[in-house]
Amino acid sequence: MWEWFIGFLTTVLAGIEGFVGDWGLAVIVLTVIVRLILTPLMAHSTKSTVRMQVMQPKLQEIQERYADDPERQAEELRKVYADMKFNPLGGCLPIFLQMPIFFGLFSVVREVPADACFYSILPSISQSVQQVLEASGWVAAAPYIIFDLLFGVLTFIPMVMNVANQDSAQRSQTMLMGGVMALMMLWFGWGVPSAVLLYYVTSSIWQVIQQQVITKRVMEKAKAEAEAEAANKPIEVDVVRREKKPRQHKKS
Incomplete structure (x- = not known):
């Protein structure tokens, strides 16, 4: 199955x-196509995230009362997810x-010509920063190093774009995680x-632009809908705690 997928991906890229007329541009076009296909799923994922935020106080209430x-507790949580049409795994699907x-490209680049390039910017898209640096020195490797730096920076940026909505502790944790991930x-x-x-x-540039142009609007609309839905369907928690029976002490 994996070999079939690699063959299919190679054919599409070719x-x-x-x-x-350029292998590097072909990779960019392929990325844009993939992101366009995933845009509806990303919008759904965003809605799921917003619903989770809206539901969080009710979920905590259920967890505490059914401790x-x-x-x-698990039954009531499932009811909440069903009522709010929330899928906990929805955000992970894209x-x-x-x-x-992403991982298929490792195999695909072995099938492309050795001189497959990204115009004159990257003379070979099958080589890594390390390979170019060892073979041709720092000057030739400079464009590759720039792309590697972008690779790290664009990992960090999406993670910290929403820190304004977090408290100081969460903000610090997000910044730390973002820095570690970037490194x-x-x-x-x-x-x-x-x-x-x-x-x-x-893909990361697309995500940043999408988050600024589309995601904010989707989040605002989804939040308003989720809050209205939660207000119209309040979750009633009728809990009878289990009585804790006193322990019987062994007679000495």
Whole structure:
């Protein structure tokens, strides 16, 4: 199945290259196509995230009141998810769908010609920063290093774009996680084919623009709808805690 997918992805990329005339641009076009296809799912994912935020106080209330009855707690949480039409895994689906393409490019670049390039910017999209640096020195590797830096920075930016809505503790934690992830991506990007960097950089730029232009509007609308729905359908929690029976002490 994986070999079939790699063959299909190679054919698609070669077809795009035949149309645009450049392998690096073909990777960018492929990325845009993938992101366009995933846009409806991303909008749905955003709505799911907003619904989760709106539901959080009610979920915490259920967790606290049913703390002594895990089975009833799970049942009531499922009812809330069903009433609010919330899927806890909805936000992960777009990421999971992109992963095969992201990792598939590692194999695809082995099938493209050795001189497959991104115009004169990246002479070979199958080589990594490390390979170019070792073979040709710092000057030749400079464009590759720039893409690797973008790889790290664009990992950090989307993670911290919503810190304004967080408290100071969450903000600090998000910034720390974003910094760690950016450093990890810099290290990871140093050794991957530049085609992978092209894909991720293009995808991340798309995400940043989409978040500014589309996501905010979707979030505002989804939040208003979720709050109105939650107000019209208040969750009634009728809990009878289990009585804690006193422990019997063994007679000495």
